[in-house]
Amino acid sequence: MASYEYRALNAQGKTVKGVLDGESERHLRQLLREKGLTALDIQALNKSSNSSATSGRSLFKKKLAVSEVSLFTRELYTLLEASTPLNQALKALSEQAESKTVLRFISGLHQNVNEGYGLAQALMRSDYTVPQDYIAIIQAGEESGHLTAVMSRLADNLEQRDHLNKKLKTALIYPILMIVVAVAIVFFLMVYVVPKVVTVFDNMQQELPPLTQGLLSASDFVQVYWWLIIGGVIGLWVILQIMLRIPSMRFKIHALLMRTPGIKRFLIYSATSRWARTLGVLVDSGVAVRESMVISAEVMTLAPMRKAVDEMVEKIRQGESVHSAMRQAGFFPPLLLNLVKTGEGKGQLHTMLLKGAQHYEVAVEQAAQTLVSLLEPLLIIVMGAVVLTIVLAIMLPIFEMNQMVG
Incomplete structure (x- = not known):
């Protein structure tokens, strides 16, 4: 017989860990069921080459x-x-x-x-x-014997999440396209148009205006060091990705974004709506509140908010209410706090969480539209200023030539 380390849920919905001897994983699952436990994870302590291969394969699971x-x-x-x-x-x-x-x-x-x-x-x-919350909800449905009803709530949850993702992507397509086109136009002007136009000034016996000289210098730099510019952009992107993989740096970057005017409300509402819907579905499916809170932390993409949810789990374990723990976290919107407080008082926590999630999903869509409506004129103004600068740099010497001839 082999020894296995297991992680399972007991009848109260709490996670328990231990070690048991069994002939196989299937045998161990049977032993756990006899003890009133539902296996979540089983690992052989004396790993064979086969288990090592399975473990290695799990590191490269497709999403x-x-x-x-x-x-x-x-x-x-x-x-x-x-x-x-x-x-x-x-x-x-x-x-x-x-x-x-x-x-x-x-x-x-x-x-x-x-x-x-x-x-x-x-x-x-x-x-x-x-997602871990997806598995936990199905696990709760199987344990309660209401898998079909749980699958219905889970399908609604995923469809709403997919709908919100598509809305956000659609809203961001236009500004991203504008940025790409604007950069491409400026690059084309600097590399091909400006050098050909300013050749007419080569035989001039007068000093070019500072703006024109600056434009020519910038054009020469882009033509010679274009690879450096592209490499620099790629390098900055790689550095940012590396920084986001370091927990301390990711925390600081996310904290900075959460304090940035314009996107602060959008980020907090987006994370809050997803967390509230996940927690509401978990609780509604029969998962214990504390266990639901642990699982719901997985959907928090912002490090400061995830840390706050982890701290909420400890507060709830010590006997505090969900509303009190959320209030101490410091970032949940007031409406959601009031809904949770009412839900706890009436024994309808999951209902109020789902109502709050629905409200803030609408708020996220509105915030995204507002953000895009602000970005569009800003991008147009910036693009117009760049093009105007290039045109003035080209036209100023021509004006001076006309004055000299006159």
């Missing part, structure tokens, strides 16, 4: 798009609601998958379910990563 997971969840819910057994539903979905990625993902789940694993366990063993 599914939110839209793909959303569509899979909605289709699976539809089949389960029609009383289709889970393994048959997965088989049917694998046969109609439109992409190879989704086909391999669903086929892997189908194989794991046929081997006796639950859907949550199959997702953990999959070669494709899905």
Whole structure:
């Protein structure tokens, strides 16, 4: 028999860890079920070459798009609601998958379910990563025997998240396109247009205006060191990515962004709406509040907010209310705080969290539209100023020539 280290949920929804001896992982899962525990993760202590390969493979798991997971969840819910057994539903979905990625993902789940694993366990063993909150919600649905109802809430959650992502991407397409086009036009003017136009001034016996001299110097620099400019931009991007991988630097950068006027409200509302919806769905699915709080921290992309949620977990463990812990965090909007306070008092925390999430999702869309409406005229003004500077630099010597001739 081999020794296994396990992490499981007990009847109260709390995570427990330990070590057990078993003939196989399947045998160990049976032993845990007899103890009233639901396995979350099992690792062999005496790792064989096969387990090492599995562990290594897990480091390179592929990630599914939110839209793909959303569509899979909605289709699976539809089949389960029609009383289709889970393994048959997965088989049917694998046969109609439109992409190879989704086909391999669903086929892997189908194989794991046929081997006796639950859907949550199959997702953990999959070669494709899905969010931790997604697995936790399905785990809660399987434990409570209400998987179909939980899949419905989960599908609604993912569809709303996908809808918001698409809205934000659509709003940002125009300003990003304007920036790219503006940079390309300026680069073209500096490399091709300016050098040809200013050749008419080569035979002039007078000193060129400072603005024209500066433009010529800038044009010469761009023509000779264009590779340095492109390399510098790429280098800055790489440095930023490296800094974001260092926890202390990522925390400082995110904290700075959260204090930046114009985008502060957009970032906080976006993170708050996603966190509130995730926590609301987890609690509504039967996951304990503290465990839900731990899982919901995973969706916080801003480091200061994630740290605050982690601290909230400890406060709740010490007996404080969710509202009190949120208020001490210092960044949650007042409306959400009032909704959570009301929800706790009436025993409807999940309902109020979902209402708050819906409100701030609308606020995020409005904030994005406001941000774009401010960026558009600003970009036009900047682009106009650059083009005007180039035109003046070219026209000033011509004006001086006309005065001399006159």
